[in-house]
Amino acid sequence: MxxxxxxxxxxxxxxxxxxxxxxxxxxxxxxxxxxxxxxxxxxxxxxxxxxxxxxxxxxxxxxxxxxxxxxxxxxxxxxxxxxxxxxxxxxxxxxxxxxxxxxxxxxxxxxxxxxxxxxxxxxxxxxxxxxxxxxxxxxxxxxxxxxxxxxxxxxxxxxxxxIEGKITLDTVFMKTGIIEAEQPEEEREILELIDGENDVSTIIDISGKDDYSVSKVLVSLLDKGIIASKEAKPLIAVQPVITEAKPPLSYTFLPLIVIIIAFVISLLPVFTESGDILKNFITSKDINELRLKIEAHKFSFGEYPADLNSIIRKSDQWHQPYIYKNFGEYYTLSSSGPDKISGTPDDIY
Structure with missing residues (x-):
């Protein structure tokens, strides 16, 4: 699926x-x-x-x-x-x-x-x-x-x-014709790569420099008016949204509103019973994020953390601590789930 x-x-x-x-x-x-x-x-x-x-x-x-x-x-x-x-x-x-x-x-x-x-x-x-x-x-x-x-x-x-809002990796720039008398070397190098066709990511590839360094130079050139961005054409046409004026609420609809409210109230027990579904999803998502932090710890320090105290302070959706075991070469991570008992079928991994 x-x-x-x-x-x-x-x-x-x-x-x-x-x-x-x-x-x-x-x-x-x-x-x-x-x-x-x-x-x-x-x-x-x-x-x-x-x-x-x-x-x-x-x-x-x-x-x-x-x-x-x-x-x-x-x-x-x-x-x-x-x-x-x-x-x-x-x-x-x-x-x-x-x-x-x-x-x-x-x-x-x-x-x-x-x-x-x-x-x-x-x-x-x-x-x-x-x-x-x-x-x-x-x-x-x-x-x-x-x-x-x-x-x-x-x-x-x-x-x-x-630099958010000024450029993205797919922004294409063109020269405006403005020339700076004393231009820094790093700006001259990047300016030579601007031809109205190369986007930011291509300029980064050709320059051999990192994303952030090139982007800072481009923003500097943009702020000075030496370059200007070309508007990219959207792949998906944006359809105009036509909003119709809504008539004022009439008292004739009040009985219908009362019925709807009563119907929603009748469903509240159902939502309460299914609350664990949402909690399961959130806990599963938190575990995935926690795994990323654990792997990042190993990437930085060469080993998995001894415990989770330095990584996370919060508990799962049932206010229970996450179950973490470090075995050296690998680790296990889980939540005891709705029944709050580890080792049962509703555990979340």
């Missing part, structure tokens, strides 16, 4: 956690106003990313041309060969000995990371995860640790709060 819904109800970070901890294999499709992205997973880790707005081949080719590795003529020749043979551009370039395999892997991994990280900034959109077999590229196999990328994405999003 496919996992699907709205990013407003279930955030992107929660989706990644769920796929990672359950070691899922399949395709996650995220669709927003400006892009539609497909992420490929094998055993919970990301092996590929496809953007409707930006093809992998075009970005890879553009990066190699900008770096002086390929000429535009040679790139067009290889792209034609790729079209005829249905072979990935990176594989063709490696076969021809133009670029080392490790260099192509690094560029492709960075592209995947940039594609994933931009989704953390999406406020609206839909998602759908479909369990299915995912082919492995035997020539240039890629596998990115979803957990590490999740932590990196959350860190970058936190840093990006200082």
């Amino acid at each position: 496919a996992l699907e819904g709205s990013l407003k109800d279930f955030g992107f970070a929660d989706i990644l956690q769920l796929i990672f901890f359950q070691r899922k294999t399949g395709v996650l499709t995220i669709e927003g106003r400006l892009d539609k992205i497909r992420l490929l997973f094998i055993d919970g880790n990301i092996t590929g990313a496809e953007s409707k707005r930006r093809s992998e081949a075009n970005r890879l080719g553009k990066i190699l041309v900008k770096k002086g590795v390929l000429s535009e003529e040679l790139l067009q020749s290889i792209l034609q060969e790729q079209k005829n043979t249905n072979t990935k551009l990176g594989n063709l370039i490696v076969r021809k000995g133009i670029v080392e395999k490790a260099d192509i892997e690094e560029i492709l991994e960075n592209q995947i990371k940039e594609t994933v990280i931009q989704i953390f900034n999406w406020k609206d959109g839909t998602y759908e995860f479909t369990p299915t077999a995912v082919p492995v590229d035997k020539e240039i196999p890629l596998s990115i640790d979803t957990q590490h990328l999740l932590m990196e994405g959350l860190r970058i999003v936190d840093e990006w709060t200082t």
Whole structure:
């Protein structure tokens, strides 16, 4: 059964956690106003990313041309060969000995990371995860640790709060013609990469610098009026919302309102009985978040925490402490569930 819904109800970070901890294999499709992205997973880790707005081949080719590795003529020749043979551009370039395999892997991994990280900034959109077999590229196999990328994405999003609303990874800039007499070297380097076609993530790839450093320079150039952003065309047309004037409430509807209120009151016992369903969901979600913190602790200190005191203070939805056991190489984590007794069928893991 496919996992699907709205990013407003279930955030992107929660989706990644769920796929990672359950070691899922399949395709996650995220669709927003400006892009539609497909992420490929094998055993919970990301092996590929496809953007409707930006093809992998075009970005890879553009990066190699900008770096002086390929000429535009040679790139067009290889792209034609790729079209005829249905072979990935990176594989063709490696076969021809133009670029080392490790260099192509690094560029492709960075592209995947940039594609994933931009989704953390999406406020609206839909998602759908479909369990299915995912082919492995035997020539240039890629596998990115979803957990590490999740932590990196959350860190970058936190840093990006200082520039939020000014640029995103898919923003495209153009030069305004304004020239600064004494321009810092780092700004000149980035300005040379702005051509009205490269988006922020491509500029980051070509520059070889980290996301935040490049973004700060771009914001500086933007504030000085040296560059301006091009408005991206939405993939999904926004339909105008027509609101009709609502007539004032008439007293003739009062009997109906009384009936509705009585009906809702009659359902209250049902909602009370089903309250554990919501508590189960919240507790399960908290456990997944707690697992991420435990893994982050190991990533930072080389071992799992001895107890949860340094990580979490809150209890589960039934006011019981989470049950954590550290066995050195692995750990177990659970909630005793509604009956508050560990080891019974209603335990939550």
